[in-house]
Amino acid sequence: MNLAEAQSALDAGLLEARSAVETATLIDDLEEASRQFLGKRSPASAANEAIKGLSAEERPAAGQAVGAYRAAVTELIDARRGVLQGVAEAAGAEGERLDLTLGGHGRMRGHLHLITQIQRELEDIFVGLGYRVAEGPEVEDDWHNFEALNIPPAHPARSMQDTIYVQLGNEEQVLLRTHTSPVQIRTMETHEPPIYVVAPGRTYRNETLDARHSPVFHQIECLAVDRNLTMADLFGTIEAFVRQLFNNDSVRTRFRSDFFPYTEPSAELAVSCVFCHGNGCRVCSHTGWIELGGCGMVDPNVFVAVGYDPEEWQGFAFGFGLERLAMIRYGIDEIRTFVENDVRFLARY
């Protein structure tokens, strides 16, 4: 057998193999075809024998022809095997039916508390503006919670806040912080300006838990101190923050004169109602505006209290309650919801 005859025998074998494989209906038929077309008596085997009688020049081409033949037959058989296996599996699957709508094994993830989610969201917005996150103790002394914030003893502003005092030190010397503002003082006491920080955390009021009152709630507070920060910087920062918070460039802010002992000038911050776009609805008590918090330029007395020169440094601060923000956003009407920890509430957010 010369090279041409060998090639011709392989071509014929491949045609036969294709016919045999395509008509096979059982996996066993394919095993038989494999033996017949690739085994000891197959055209490939015969061609291999023939190669031994060929010249050294012809042998490589003949070897390639045998390889191509084997690959083609193997591919035919594998493809047909896949088809036949699929048919067999389908036939047997009915007895293995499982109802996936039964649910799973029950291993599910839990949820972060809504307040934590909001706190992270706010922290991340401020981090994006270049701020760091500052923290301080929840049990505070009178100096950090009141006095350094320009709220001396018997100041009328103290009666604005019902304070929880604890039995440490002198009478009414140690308390649960009534706002996150003492973190401003601690940050300034321990750092040289410039300062750009945001302070989230738990705060306390002496109230019994009910639908509208909670002894524990959360605030977030922003403090920036630099050489020439202005009220325009305060308003601009708040507006940038609010747009990001509501993910909405059309939300408007409104500032009204207000009073806080630790800022001067001070303003109340409101945003246009995101539900009715300012037309008035239940959430905004039909005013079109939602009061969010307070803000202002850091009072010089506060700078003096922490040893900053108020002629050299100017700063701004603003803050608001996280529960209030959550209540507005999601229409939650009772503040106690946040500390009842009903798993239906926790699972909803």
Add this chain to the structure above:
Amino acid sequence: MRAPLSWIREFTPVDAPVDEIVGALNQLGLEVEGVEEPGREIAGVVVADVLQVLPHPNADKLSLVDINDGTRETRVVCGAPNVVAGMHVPFAPAGATLPGGFTLERRKIRGETSDGMLCSAKELGLGEDHSGILGLDASTVPGTDVREVLGLDDVVFDIAVTPNRPDAMCIVGVARELAAHFGVPLSVPGAEPARDAAYASDISVTIESPDRCPRYLGWSARVAMGPSPAWMQQRLVKAGMRPISNVVDVTNYVLLERNQPLHAFDLGRLPGRGVIVRLAKAKESITTLDGVARSLTNEDLLICDAKSKPQAIAGIMGGSDSEVDETTTEILLEAAYFERMGIARSSKRLKLRSEASARFERGIDPDAVASHAARAMALLVEVAGAGVDSTPIDEHVAPFTRPHISLRTSKVNRLLGTELTDTDVLAALSPLGIDVEGSGDAIVATPPSFRPDLEREVDLVEEVARRVGFASIGRTVPKPQDQIGGLTGAQQERRVAADALVGAGFFEAVTLPLVGPSDLERFGAPTDRVIAVANPLRAEDSALRTQILPGLLRAVATNQARGLADVSLFEIGRVFLAAKKGLLPDEKLHLAGVVAGSIHRSPIEGDRPADVYDAVDAVRVLLDALEIADHALVPGSPPGMHPTRAAMVRVGGTEVGSVGQMSARVCESLGVTGSTVAFELDLGALLDAPRRDRAFVTPSPYPPATIDLAFVVAVVVPAASIESTLRAASGEMLEDVHCFDEFTSDALGDGRRSLAFRLRYRAADRTLKDAEVAALRQVGIDAVIKTHGAELRA
């Protein structure tokens, strides 16, 4: 405070629409919390003249009243006893409407037709008086709309005044702000009462504590007690005060109008015909106007009679002994200026706040005491026929000086981010009564004596900002130059810890850090360092938590009470322990978790009760998420937990918390039912602990050799100890070891159990030979037998 627009307009001709006025007040920081139009719901009610009153033929307590309403004569049935012929009354004919939207109809009452009704004060929304028909002034013309006659065609603003603005707590103050805003004049006429030349004062005023009472003006007058006139009553009612008598109403009227608290003593009941202003003695007491006996301290300031008997708590409330009543014929009118902090402290300690104390503690106008007293006397002449003493006694230590404040236009602009001119700055300030002179950075501003809040340059900057409006200030966003925003490592890792537990199926809770001491005690939490609340509202909130778990278990109980039996909760929060030194407590950041009820696997597998291994899993998830290098569970009996189903969590040799099954006793006391397991860790300590080495190690590509070893040991020997022994003995060839079987049986004997371990050996650089594996196996067996008194099971 409530400010009727008609009253404001007495001082300034503000004619802007109501919504513009509201907008202006809000912008100026006088927040309008409500706008009322008292007469809005009244329609068709007119003045009528009573012609005659006849008895009702069929009812003893009713009468038939014939009236003339200006256009016709008609008849109504009336039940009020005070109606007499000649009286002018409010008449609501059929078709008229009253507050509440109530429309009248002609109807028969006991067989007699009534063409509407006559109205009491209450029925017109004027206060609470329902005892009789409201008598109108005889000068009113029948047919006139009663809204005009009664001043009900008015608008009342309910304004929240911030504590720094005592001047705005009165009608004149609000009028001043509006006049400045709208650019219209403000006119507050002075008053000079006619004095009775023949009535020269014999009263005395002695100030023994001038630092607490820098000014006291006493002024006597002979008065004819009676009701105040309708116009005065109407204004008081609209401003939220109850009319009492002409004398008391005048003091309240001047308080509301001018921000000057006044007190009228019955001079006949003031022994010695004079007052002494002095500090109370310890244990002295007084019964105040509200009938409460109050014990005083030597920090409370008293107004005493000339015999030194207490007659009023200065600036806060009068005493009942010298109160004016219908028998009073002569009064001593007090107009004073009391030191602010003293009033604030007394008011707070006595828990007694009044309209007067609220104003004194914020600071009234010390310079205006005499003119405000004159205003009151002029009104008393008008409404109480007063004969005014020719010489008031005005005691004060020194004239009050107004501060001169340096103001720089450059500072205004530097703080506000504006480009205001000197003219802008001056024009902003002077309409507020602030005297300004100079220019540029050499402006000197002298605030009026009624603005105690204006002391510093920055206070004036705020006034400028208020006047120019925040809308005229720009918007810029500063960026820190020298720092990159970000969370600290600890802040990031707290998020990691929370996220890991959320991934493990836990829901984050927020519980109150205020707990009952009994909760802590029952829980076996350490009590020696518990911090007590000094002013708790409830016993349940009277201590700061030293552990999170009691509160978290209460949250479980809340859920269970709502039919939600199966819950997994965790909380990250502070706990508080009294510090060993220093004032503030040690605040530790804890992380606690609880699994209660059943673990749901049905119908795929069966449900099962939560067991202690659910809590152990959570702790392991957490330790892994935080990549804690060296940790172990060590059997122990943490308080509050099952004595033999709990362990201490140890990190780097230090105990950082506990994990286990909650004791049934504790669960019951907290209202928790069912199987409950929990853990509580000092998260701060965890975050400080050494972390796993992150250097890369190439996983060996060679095949492992796996063997099983079973030992019989005492039940108190922890499986983890045997694992440690095996690890230590086997060295680095041991890639993994874990216990895969545990059992006890009679054959093993009491207190003994079998533990089976699977060990996987692998070398980094070769396939282990059988002989090497056999040697490693024997080393492990020997070590366990020697260390734990174990026997090898065949």
